[in-house]
Amino acid sequence: MSSAKLSGVKCLTFDVFGTVVDWRGSVIRECEELGRQRGVDVDWAALVDAWRGGYAPAMDRVRRGELPWTRLDELHRMTLDRLLDEFGITGLAEADIAHLNRAWHRLEPWPDSVEGLTRLRRKFVLATLSNGNISLLVNMARHARLPWDCVLSSELARHYKRDPEVYRMAAYLLDVRPEEVLMVAAHQDDLQAARQEGFRTAFVLRPLEYGPDADIDLTPDPDFDLVARDFLDLADQLQT
Amino acid sequence: MSSAKLSGVKCLTFDVFGTVVDWRGSVIRECEELGRQRGVDVDWAALVDAWRGGYAPAMDRVRRGELPWTRLDELHRMTLDRLLDEFGITGLAEADIAHLNRAWHRLEPWPDSVEGLTRLRRKFVLATLSNGNISLLVNMARHARLPWDCVLSSELARHYKRDPEVYRMAAYLLDVRPEEVLMVAAHQDDLQAARQEGFRTAFVLRPLEYGPDADIDLTPDPDFDLVARDFLDLADQLQT
Numbered sequence: 001m002s003s004a005k006l007s008g009v010k011c012l013t014f015d016v017f018g019t020v021v022d023w024r025g026s027v028i029r030e031c032e033e034l035g036r037q038r039g040v041d042v043d044w045a046a047l048v049d050a051w052r053g054g055y056a057p058a059m060d061r062v063r064r065g066e067l068p069w070t071r072l073d074e075l076h077r078m079t080l081d082r083l084l085d086e087f088g089i090t091g092l093a094e095a096d097i098a099h100l101n102r103a104w105h106r107l108e109p110w111p112d113s114v115e116g117l118t119r120l121r122r123k124f125v126l127a128t129l130s131n132g133n134i135s136l137l138v139n140m141a142r143h144a145r146l147p148w149d150c151v152l153s154s155e156l157a158r159h160y161k162r163d164p165e166v167y168r169m170a171a172y173l174l175d176v177r178p179e180e181v182l183m184v185a186a187h188q189d190d191l192q193a194a195r196q197e198g199f200r201t202a203f204v205l206r207p208l209e210y211g212p213d214a215d216i217d218l219t220p221d222p223d224f225d226l227v228a229r230d231f232l233d234l235a236d237q238l239q240t
Numbered sequence: 241m242s243s244a245k246l247s248g249v250k251c252l253t254f255d256v257f258g259t260v261v262d263w264r265g266s267v268i269r270e271c272e273e274l275g276r277q278r279g280v281d282v283d284w285a286a287l288v289d290a291w292r293g294g295y296a297p298a299m300d301r302v303r304r305g306e307l308p309w310t311r312l313d314e315l316h317r318m319t320l321d322r323l324l325d326e327f328g329i330t331g332l333a334e335a336d337i338a339h340l341n342r343a344w345h346r347l348e349p350w351p352d353s354v355e356g357l358t359r360l361r362r363k364f365v366l367a368t369l370s371n372g373n374i375s376l377l378v379n380m381a382r383h384a385r386l387p388w389d390c391v392l393s394s395e396l397a398r399h400y401k402r403d404p405e406v407y408r409m410a411a412y413l414l415d416v417r418p419e420e421v422l423m424v425a426a427h428q429d430d431l432q433a434a435r436q437e438g439f440r441t442a443f444v445l446r447p448l449e450y451g452p453d454a455d456i457d458l459t460p461d462p463d464f465d466l467v468a469r470d471f472l473d474l475a476d477q478l479q480t
Contacts, residue, residue, distance in 0.1 A: 071415075125378060125379075133413075133415070134390065134414070134415075135413065138365060138389050138414070142365070142389060149381065150378045151389075156396060175373070
């Protein structure tokens with residue numbers, strides 16, 4: 001885990017949902033608040049888990065060509081419309097549903113994210129590399145005060161992670177060699193796909209991403225360059 | 241010039257070279273410094289003016305399909321190589337030339353730019369919309385501390401301004417209607433092209449862009465929505 005082997009790194013690219021921000025806690029809070037205001041009483045945590053559960057299958061439909069390129073905002077909305085029906089929620093106006101769908105633009109950072117990014121930015125170029133669309137990521141950065149140098153999204157490649165085109169696009173736009181980029185993520189498959197394209201990899205442990213009761217395997221792939229408890233630990237290990 | 245008609249504006253997109261940063265003064269200073277260090281004594285201001293003079297013709301070669309899509313960094317380098325030859329400059333190593341070419345990544349802002357952008361950002365999403373490539377704009381923002389929410393470039397459309405694809409790409413990625421975007425530029429043809437796509441327009445006067453002796457017509461097209469002396473005046477007029 002020495003950072004000596006990372007001496008050539010110039011840019012850090014970040015997965016965002018789960019790695020930088022707590023999507024689950026944030027979206028549940030927004031749903032519960034709306035539910036209180038509109039008198040809709042359902043198991044919002046279950047709805048949010050199902051909403052996120054619809055994410056990979058929706059991207060797969062784009063990947064297989066069943067859907068043309070579709071922004072994450074629109075995939076979120078398609079899934080939400082189905083779930084409102086499945087959960088029997090009928091009391092929401094279109095403006096409520098549109099607002100709820102944009103809860104993904106207003107996610108809260110993990111407690112260490114802003115301070116850690118601020119430290120890391122002193123030494124490295126920081127870019128998002130997320131499946132969120134550009135406008136979602138820009139609104140989120142303004143909301144959560146995330147100090148990105150550059151907002152990069154799968155949208156620019158018109159391919160969703162973990163398709164290799166996304167990582168190649170990032171290295172091309174940042175104008176660096178793949179080995180000069182450190183991909184930072186809480187998801188091992190994202191890092192493995194980045195590594196396949198020649199990126200360095202930092203695995204950040206986010207044990208609460210799927211809630212306190214989730215059973216997820218955090219045993220890191222031994223091929224990752226770094227494993228960090230959070231962004232402050234990452235900044236320590238990268239000596240910034 | 242009332243800002244009432246601009247009440248629906250959500251995003252400001254900025255031309256960068258000449259509008260936000262003083263390319264001419266900055267590049268001349270870098271050239272002169274390198275010339276002193278390497279004992280190369282030429283009329284660097286003339287070289288820089290010729291360098292910038294090569295910009296539109298080089299983009300036109302891409303536009304006409306004589307060159308495939310080529311980043312501005314590479315167009316700059318092609319022009320620089322030709323000018324070093326024309327000016328009879330032979331004493332520079334490859335590392336010097338590469339460094340000089342990246343002077344465009346290290347441009348200094350006009351005195352009002354950072355404070356003006358910081359004020360404007362309180363109320364609007366701020367994005368670049370420049371012919372500079374993404375990595376150039378990211379390095380410049382770090383160097384000059386420009387507080388962008390989002391770095392957008394012609395590179396993402398693979399078309400150079402004033403091609404309409406560039407403006408359409410920006411509205412698409414920011415996920416706003418064209419009339420919700422205010423294009424800010426010191427160049428009337430850029431604003432006219434943006435207006436053609438439905439953007440609002442703010443003309444910022446930068447009388448020194450081409451040096452103290454340049455004779456440029458600053459009489460604004462009466463169709464522009466706003467005319468501002470600088471970014472502080474722009475922030476005043478937009479009430480932020």
